[in-house]
Amino acid sequence: MGRTSEARERLLDAACDLMRGRGYGAIGVAEICERADVRKGSFYHFFDSKQTLTVEALRAAWADDGAMWREVLGADSGPFRRLKRLVEAQAEAQQRSKREVGAVRGCLYGNLTLELGNQDEVVHGCLKEIFDEQVDLVHQVLLEAHAGGDLVAERATRASARAVLAQVEGMVLFAKLDNDPALLDGLWPQIAGLLGVA
Amino acid sequence: MGRTSEARERLLDAACDLMRGRGYGAIGVAEICERADVRKGSFYHFFDSKQTLTVEALRAAWADDGAMWREVLGADSGPFRRLKRLVEAQAEAQQRSKREVGAVRGCLYGNLTLELGNQDEVVHGCLKEIFDEQVDLVHQVLLEAHAGGDLVAERATRASARAVLAQVEGMVLFAKLDNDPALLDGLWPQIAGLLGVA
Secondary structure: HHHHHHHHHHHHHHHHHHHHOOOEEEEOOOHHHHHOOOOOOHHHHOOOOOOHHHHHHHHHHHHHHHHHHHHHHHOOOOOHHHHHHHHHHHHHHHHHHHHOOOOOOOOOOHHHHHHHHOOHHHHHHHHHHHHHHHHHHHHHHHHHHHHHHOOOHHHHHHHHHHHHHHHHHHHHHHHOOOOOHHHHHHHHHHHHHHHHOO | OHHHEEEEEEEEHHHHHHHHHHHHHHOOOHHHHHHHHHHHHHHHEEOOOOHHHHHHHHHHHHHHHHHHHEEEOOOOOOOHHHHHHHHHHHHHHHHHHHHHOOOOOOOHHHHHHHHHHOOOOHHHHHHHHHHHHHHHHHHHHHHHHHOOOOOOOOHOOOOHHHHHHHHHHHHHHHHHHHOHHHHHHHHHHHHHHHHHHO
């Protein structure tokens, strides 16, 4: 039992790691098995297809990332301080990637969204759920800022939360393009500008 | 001669069109040839590889798009009016895509940037050139706005121009995720906020 669930975990980790670096289309089941040190026959014991594995891998990644988001955004400090901390954590993730593998690999969810669009309905549906939850979490903080008198009502919207995350995703794209996480240093002032709270 | 150059053009158009919808990894030479109605043998008469074709296709796409950017940003009106027009043109491109093929396909350059990262040095170098030119074009308009007294010096920077384009790319990502170009309706107020010119 222990070994079995370990093999499954290794497949999920390997898929995440490979896709973070090279996307969906460029990665095959054989390569995922090799990286995970699992035989191809065993792969199909756990997953129907690369698609099924990808959805599970995305969910596992967001289980970790989302827990961090909730912890940071639920901390005991002012709403903008928490939002700033979340934005800094995104920049730190790209710095870590550069340090560890030599490349700013970007955001796994953003990478797959732009690569796949709605070509693959199942993966696309999973990405939509993850981003919807991200938008909800940021929206919640904006509502708190509004309740505390720190944000006007028209900026405490879901659209505004999406705009904040769009700035993060867009700047991560440029950081990946230039392979330079320092491009993310200016993210918080940009987002404060977007929210009109400079 | 006429037929030859037509076949080459058809290959470039087919590559652009297919990659706009489905990215780089998912598209093969055979499919590009089929879409272009060109024999595979002829493909290799024009291009060494899918990589070579992709770089030429990106350059051809940016030759068209860049001409539009220059026209819009060089128009005879205030700098922010021109920038607003450029942003609206990006939204219109996604509306057109939705109307014509039923899908918000996003930005070809952004899609390939997030899919490929620096996996493919040659394609990556080409994308970098295109985005560098985009940033330069927007930076030029910000400098004009500053010269006219409409923008503070610290916002009339290359970093600021990049942040403007990041907001466009990020919102296009969400429009692609939701297959809804209406998400781009709020782009200009967001960018005005980023620039502190609300």
